Amino acid sequence: MSRMTSRFHCVLAAATVAGLFVGVAGQAVRPSLLVRDVTLIDGTGTPPRSGVSVLVRDGRIVSVAPAGATQPTDVARVIDGRGLVAIPGLIDAHVHLSGGPREEQIASLRAALRGGVTAVWDLAGDARTLGELSREALVGDIESPAIFYVALMSGPAFFTDPRVVEASAGYRSGDAPWARAVTPGLDLVQAVAEARGTGANALKLYAALDGPTVRRVTAEAHRQRLRVVAHGTVFPAKPGELVDAGVDMLAHAAYLVWEGRPPSPEFQKRAQGDFDGVAPDSPVIDRLLRAMRDRHVALNPTLWVFAGHPAADGLADRRIRWGAEVTRRAYEAGVTIVAGTDGMTTRGDPLPALHRELELLVTSAGLPPAAALSAATRNAAEVMGLGAERGALPPGRVADIVLLAANPADDIRNTRAIRYVIKGGAVVREPDQAR
Numbered sequence: 001m002s003r004m005t006s007r008f009h010c011v012l013a014a015a016t017v018a019g020l021f022v023g024v025a026g027q028a029v030r031p032s033l034l035v036r037d038v039t040l041i042d043g044t045g046t047p048p049r050s051g052v053s054v055l056v057r058d059g060r061i062v063s064v065a066p067a068g069a070t071q072p073t074d075v076a077r078v079i080d081g082r083g084l085v086a087i088p089g090l091i092d093a094h095v096h097l098s099g100g101p102r103e104e105q106i107a108s109l110r111a112a113l114r115g116g117v118t119a120v121w122d123l124a125g126d127a128r129t130l131g132e133l134s135r136e137a138l139v140g141d142i143e144s145p146a147i148f149y150v151a152l153m154s155g156p157a158f159f160t161d162p163r164v165v166e167a168s169a170g171y172r173s174g175d176a177p178w179a180r181a182v183t184p185g186l187d188l189v190q191a192v193a194e195a196r197g198t199g200a201n202a203l204k205l206y207a208a209l210d211g212p213t214v215r216r217v218t219a220e221a222h223r224q225r226l227r228v229v230a231h232g233t234v235f236p237a238k239p240g241e242l243v244d245a246g247v248d249m250l251a252h253a254a255y256l257v258w259e260g261r262p263p264s265p266e267f268q269k270r271a272q273g274d275f276d277g278v279a280p281d282s283p284v285i286d287r288l289l290r291a292m293r294d295r296h297v298a299l300n301p302t303l304w305v306f307a308g309h310p311a312a313d314g315l316a317d318r319r320i321r322w323g324a325e326v327t328r329r330a331y332e333a334g335v336t337i338v339a340g341t342d343g344m345t346t347r348g349d350p351l352p353a354l355h356r357e358l359e360l361l362v363t364s365a366g367l368p369p370a371a372a373l374s375a376a377t378r379n380a381a382e383v384m385g386l387g388a389e390r391g392a393l394p395p396g397r398v399a400d401i402v403l404l405a406a407n408p409a410d411d412i413r414n415t416r417a418i419r420y421v422i423k424g425g426a427v428v429r430e431p432d433q434a435r
């Protein structure tokens, strides 16, 4: 109770300082904001528009109008957008937040937010921690991107992995509602309902599942309005069986190599594919990519995690090249590319890793800069089931906006030239603020 009271007082104090006021339902209402005379890349696919003003009220975009038009006079704050480029807040659709000391989690989230990342998708962890971080991010107790997360399902063989044992602490490994072993006797309807009850918006299918099981789990998850993410291969189910089952996204481009080799029950070998024997341009991979396009299965390549942390197994260079080449071919085939880092931040780099992933999508996988930007904004929001709320900046959307000093459509590295970060209509980073 005392904690609640002190939080209540914090809101009132913040209201005085930041000019917020408390609405009828007791909820803080964000001050209005006008970004005047900016170049806007709104993420809907329309070309950049220069000389526009973006009006934000109560956390959402209200209007986008020519800068010369009559401007409202009652806004709490005006940002001079001349010389700046506005893009939608970046979304890292593959992070892992739980585990490790809480102070590190908090520092990492703060760095991500100040580095332009306004939403993240945690693809497996301890849902108790994730739910609490998500709540704290939502009410403003911590400086953080908005946090969305999944519940994991996997074959029983995976549940000796120390990471999942840790994420299930207090439960027998395999029995936690957010980290569930799919056994023959499992009541799948109940298990999916419990996964959903953790606050997760998707299931992650990790390993040790066969094709028919993936199909049953995916159908039940979709019936209960959860999205489904899978590793590029989950052994013994091959990539093509995951696509046939209708999962929404495959993670790790390099794992798609297993489409060209017989399935193995040894999911631990997932990164040790036959990168020499199965060419990225082989017919079997082409067929897979066309099926992904036709079934609307997105690809989450995670190029940076392989390139930035190369494994010492003698395959690192080939794995990196293969993943990048398949990402290029997937993009050219019309597969939706969704950016994610599998890491969010790295020690020693003040900027979140998503900027590196974006650079690799352009320099290694050959995406045009605008397409890489879509991978970290609109495409990410859509695969997360948040397409009506986030990922683009037409009127009505959540006002997650990053103001850059240079145009990322000219050079993707310009996503690092951050001047302001606006999250839900609130300015959370100013130009003179250290990261």
Ligand SMILES: [Zn+2]
Binding pocket: 094, 095, 096, 123, 342
């Ligand atoms: Zn991951």
